[in-house]
Amino acid sequence: MRRSRSGVFARVILATGGAYFVTSSTLSVFCIILFASGMPRVDVVALGMMLGFILYLCLALWVFSSRRLWQVLTMFVLVLTAENCIFFVIGH
Amino acid sequence: MDQNFRRSMGWMHTWAGVVLGSILFAIFWMGTLSVFDSEIDSWMEPATRLPAATSPLPLETFRPSLNDAITAKAAFWNVIMPDDRQAVVHVHYRTRQKFITREFDPVTGKELPNSGTLGATGFIFPFHYTLEIRLMNIGEWVVGLASMSMLALCVTGIIIHRKIFSEFFTFRPNKNSKRLLLDIHNMAGVLGLPFHIILTFSGLIILSATFFPSNVKAVYPNPRDYFFEVNGLTFLPIKSGKTGAPVASLDKAALFARKVWAGAEPHTILVVNPGTTTSRMAFFRECDRQVVVDRDVISFEGPTGKYFSRSPTPHLIIRAERFLSGLHLIQFHHWALRWFYFILGLGSCVLIGTGFLFWLETRRKTQNNTFGFRIVEGLTSGSVTGIIIATLIFFVANRLLPPDAYLFGHDRATLEVWSFYLSWLATFLHGWMRPRQMWIEQSTTIGVLALLAALLNWITTGDHPLRTLFHRYLWPVAGMDGVLVVGAALALITSMRLSRRARLPNTLRIPSGEHL
Numbered sequence A: 001m002r003r004s005r006s007g008v009f010a011r012v013i014l015a016t017g018g019a020y021f022v023t024s025s026t027l028s029v030f031c032i033i034l035f036a037s038g039m040p041r042v043d044v045v046a047l048g049m050m051l052g053f054i055l056y057l058c059l060a061l062w063v064f065s066s067r068r069l070w071q072v073l074t075m076f077v078l079v080l081t082a083e084n085c086i087f088f089v090i091g092h
Numbered sequence B: 001m002d003q004n005f006r007r008s009m010g011w012m013h014t015w016a017g018v019v020l021g022s023i024l025f026a027i028f029w030m031g032t033l034s035v036f037d038s039e040i041d042s043w044m045e046p047a048t049r050l051p052a053a054t055s056p057l058p059l060e061t062f063r064p065s066l067n068d069a070i071t072a073k074a075a076f077w078n079v080i081m082p083d084d085r086q087a088v089v090h091v092h093y094r095t096r097q098k099f100i101t102r103e104f105d106p107v108t109g110k111e112l113p114n115s116g117t118l119g120a121t122g123f124i125f126p127f128h129y130t131l132e133i134r135l136m137n138i139g140e141w142v143v144g145l146a147s148m149s150m151l152a153l154c155v156t157g158i159i160i161h162r163k164i165f166s167e168f169f170t171f172r173p174n175k176n177s178k179r180l181l182l183d184i185h186n187m188a189g190v191l192g193l194p195f196h197i198i199l200t201f202s203g204l205i206i207l208s209a210t211f212f213p214s215n216v217k218a219v220y221p222n223p224r225d226y227f228f229e230v231n232g233l234t235f236l237p238i239k240s241g242k243t244g245a246p247v248a249s250l251d252k253a254a255l256f257a258r259k260v261w262a263g264a265e266p267h268t269i270l271v272v273n274p275g276t277t278t279s280r281m282a283f284f285r286e287c288d289r290q291v292v293v294d295r296d297v298i299s300f301e302g303p304t305g306k307y308f309s310r311s312p313t314p315h316l317i318i319r320a321e322r323f324l325s326g327l328h329l330i331q332f333h334h335w336a337l338r339w340f341y342f343i344l345g346l347g348s349c350v351l352i353g354t355g356f357l358f359w360l361e362t363r364r365k366t367q368n369n370t371f372g373f374r375i376v377e378g379l380t381s382g383s384v385t386g387i388i389i390a391t392l393i394f395f396v397a398n399r400l401l402p403p404d405a406y407l408f409g410h411d412r413a414t415l416e417v418w419s420f421y422l423s424w425l426a427t428f429l430h431g432w433m434r435p436r437q438m439w440i441e442q443s444t445t446i447g448v449l450a451l452l453a454a455l456l457n458w459i460t461t462g463d464h465p466l467r468t469l470f471h472r473y474l475w476p477v478a479g480m481d482g483v484l485v486v487g488a489a490l491a492l493i494t495s496m497r498l499s500r501r502a503r504l505p506n507t508l509r510i511p512s513g514e515h516l
Helices: A005-036 A041-065 A069-090 B003-034 B037-044 B059-071 B119-130 B135-160 B177-191 B193-206 B213-219 B223-230 B250-260 B316-329 B335-367 B371-400 B412-433 B437-461 B465-470 B472-503
Strands: B076-080 B089-094 B099-104 B266-272 B280-285 B297-301 B307-310
Touching (some): A005 A069, A005 B213, A041 B135, A041 B193, A041 B213, A041 B316, B003 B335, B003 B371, B037 B371, B037 B472, B059 B076, B059 B250, B119 B412, B177 B335, B193 B316, B193 B335, B250 B266, B335 B371, B371 B412, B371 B437, B437 B472, B465 B472
Antiparallel strands (some): B076 B089, B266 B280, B280 B297
């Protein structure tokens, strides 16, 4: 399969770094919402960790399988922004 | 399935495998050895090969070492009682400078001479999850990245594997070497798939707090609180007190703990900040009859010995998390399962190794002399056969170095570790300088070194196979010698077969066909 060098580089960065940050911020929001709805916080964090790796895996595979990289990138940026807004509003 | 999707997954499988395969092999190899870490310890420390005691020693026997810890202003001091896998009592404490381990005879309570080795629990097991790169936890992050890619490799491997069941029963040992490698790769992958996935996933979960700190920070003002709460260590966060306070009777506290647990024995006894007015004693119940690692902890105030707290029963999610980590840490007592873990772990190593070899074999005809090919070939030899050689050198050095070895300011334990790293480096260079021949030469080296290690164990300790087989307490040594001899035989057979094939004229080899 032929791919341009810069395309490969972008995919690797997006799959490792991008997917990581999206997972990480999704987990934070997940934790805050569940904690606010009354779940004990140890449980919230432990559950989030377990689901986090699966989410990360799916995102990374998506980066490599999608045909249009800019779609993935836009999606990641949107999700990150939205989640940081939620994080900012509900906050600590 | 969409052809393009499958091709992109195949591309990812190939390159993630080549780039991170070396690290994955190192992790799986060291993890496989860690299954028998206590047994390897007793092989590497002959002084600890002792029959098990019938009844536990009183804890006050270890009071002198506790006093040493107090004098050294240790942050903690602990005793790990003997169990089915190790007969001796281990005492650990951390002074300002270093981590100290002392071993005691389980019957007489006398201190055993310093073994001068890190052994499997001190080197092989930490290498498994930190790669011995402690700086800023880089090692753990690399292990995490490799583990995530292992999960991705498992998933993409299934996707690109079209006929999962028909190929599962296909094994073509007499076809060309490329087919054979792919068949072994598929078989090891499919047979061990649940093992690869569960072990990788649970390994990630064990280190999850390192990988997703923001998750913890979102609901915990102080991330340490999560660590204490999830591990049932809520008695730990204590303010530092004044020095000069005594530590109350350990046996009296142990008696109390035994009564609460209806007779169950403590496995670990911990004293935090010993010798200060705020010290705490904690007793961790043994839990080797279950997969879930939920050690009940009863803690006491150090200076007075008054009951302080007991860890609460964990919630369902925490139990699920501890079940997964229990599956990974194998602290339960079950010999058959332990061997099964070991064999499946070797299966994972075979999976990674054959993946590498298949990559090389498909490209040997077209890119034999390109720089990239040579790099991967050298990398493969160093990371597959090389780490095995380095481990064997580690064992051989352990038997050969005199007890008071000291060189260039390094003690015996450090010299052993250096012998590991230097020989590992040498195998990379060897693989890079002698392409093709290195497989034969390194397999032979593995065979010879494994036999040498088993032989050296006999010569230096007198525990020959007949003796070790007939004494129950020497079975760990017998098992290790057995694995060494079987491994040596396999390596020598492999090298013989390889060299026979290398001598065949080139025309007899079936030309390589399709390209992945």
